[in-house]
Structure formats: structure tokens, C-alpha cells
Amino acid sequence: MRARYGIPLKITAGLTATAAAGIVYAAGFEARSFRLRRVTVPVLPPGMSDLRVLQVSDIHMVSGQRKKRAWLHSLAGLRPDLVVNTGDNLSDPDAVPEVLDALGPLMEFPGVYVFGSNDYYGPKLRNPARYLMEKAQGRHGLNGNKPVVGAVHNPWEGMRDAFDAAGWVNLTNTRGRLKLPQADLAFTGLDDPHIKRDRYERVAGGPDETADFTMGVVHAPYLRSLDAFTADGYELILAGHTHGGQLCVPFYGALVTNCDLDTDRVKGLSTHMAAGRTSYLHVSAGCGTNRYTPIRFACPPEVTLLTLTARV
Secondary structure: OOOOOOOOHHHHHHHHHHHHHHHHHHHHHHOOOOOEEEEEEEEEEOOOEEEEEEEEEEOOOOOOOHHHHHHHHHHHOOOOOOEEEEOOEOOOOOOHHHHHHHHHHHOOOOOEEEOOHHHHHHOOOOOOHHHHHHHHHHHOOOHHOOOOOOOOEEEEEEEHHHHHHOOEEEOOOOEEEEEEEEEEEEEOOOOOHOOOOOOHOOOOOOOOOOOOEHHHHHHOHHHHHHHHHHOOOOOEEEEEOOOOEEEOOOOOOOOOOOOOOOOOHOOOOEEEEEEOOEEEEOOOOOOOOOOOOOOOEOOOOEEEEEEEEEOO
């Protein structure tokens, strides 16, 4: 008679309890453990005063998220010189009023914005393992997958109108300008490459030479966009989208970026090279999650206060 070997009940129970505890931690604590990242970037022309830029990304607001709204409210206390919103504000078609309430105090400051796919379309339930499969197959968003059918359309126009009314500059496949007390800034923005709405040919040509400084802004850091910005001579590119990997392995890092960017640059400050030029790239890990996967592990939600300083 063949012996039957199984996993002892105590071990099975222990593994189950550990997994359950991990889920409780990832959903109940870390996903709401909001952080402020501070980064210094030496990109400004010599002699120019420091510029404090607050980058907010991937809020993925769902109705009823009071703690997230209160935390976003509190960021106005940082008194940034500029706010850059890199998109994916929504994860609920009914949450536009709550996004505007959360960002209301920040809308008192000069700002610019681009949208991401989740601003335009409602979230869908997906198996998280699909992100690993898509990475292995080189497919991301509409850049390798079939077009989305039957998507829920979010009421993003009201959010756009409110941002515009507050004086925030819409950078959807266009250029913009803001004159601050310490600098005359120019911006070049793209619509979301994740759903193939980017049109770099409309904004090509490099930084505005009449401005003190020009930066590139895009939601998803796809390599084609980063290459275009860098080859054109932009010294700083701001992006979001990746959620920092969202579910990371301690002491290893992210497994996916949900685009063709490598995992070594999934969040934070790095550099990008193209056509013999180098740009600084900052990718925000974001402060939210898709409503159907409201968990983070080894990757807390965050916004970033970037202090731009003069080049040495």
C-alpha cells in the first residue's frame, strides 16, 4: 500500500493564518498608511531659486474614503510653489465631488495636470496575476491588449472644468505656462500612453527657450514617451501610473510596473537616457489603488515633495 504524504494540519493552519494576516495588513493598514516622500533634484539653471513641487498621483478615489480625503486636505500645509497632478484621480464614477473636495485646498496653489486611463474609464475587476502574465508577454494596457469593450465612462469633464476654473493648466497633449513669483515655468504634457492617447508629435520641439525652466509631464511612463522627452532635451519628467508595484516583495522590490518601464525605476527618482541625452525621471508610487484590489504590500501610498534646485 502506497504511503500518503500530506502537509500537517498545523502547518496548513499556520500558512493560512499568515496569508490572512498579510491580507489584513495590506488592506487594513498599509493601503491607508499615507506617506510624504521628499526628493531633491538639481535641474534648475544656475542662480535660480529653489522650487517646491508637490506631485500628487493615482488617488483612485472611491466614495467614502474619508481618511484619504483628510490626508490630501492636510497637504496644503506644505505650501508648495506648484502642484503637479499626474492623473488617475478616480476609481469610482461617483467620486468626482470627493476628488474635488480632497484637492480643494491644493487648488488654491498654482498647478498643472494630465489625466490617466482611470479618469476616463471606470475600473474593472481583474485577476492580479494577469499583470505578471502581461509583463512576460510584453503586453500592457491598449499597447498590447485588445481594445476595451463595454467600459464605464467616468464623468471626467466636470473634474477637468473644476481644475481649469482653479487655474490649473491642462497639459493634455499640449504645452502650458505658469508665471510664479520666483520663476517663469513652461510645461509639455501628454495624454495617457497606457491607452494610446499620447500624441507627442503635437508638442515636439523641446523645452521653451523663453521660459526659465520646462518640464515634461505624463501619466504612464512608457519608454516611447520618456525617449521622446529626453531626446528633445527635457531635464525633468514627472509620471505616475505604476503604484510603485503596489504588491512588492520585501528586500526585493516590485514585480511589475504595468507598463514597459523596468522595475528598478518603478518609483522615486532615477534617470533616463535617449539619443545621447539624460533626463531626471520621477515616478510617483501614488496614494491609491484600484477599488477592486484595495491592498498594498511593502509599498505604502505616498505623494512627493520635490525640491528643484540649481545645477552645480
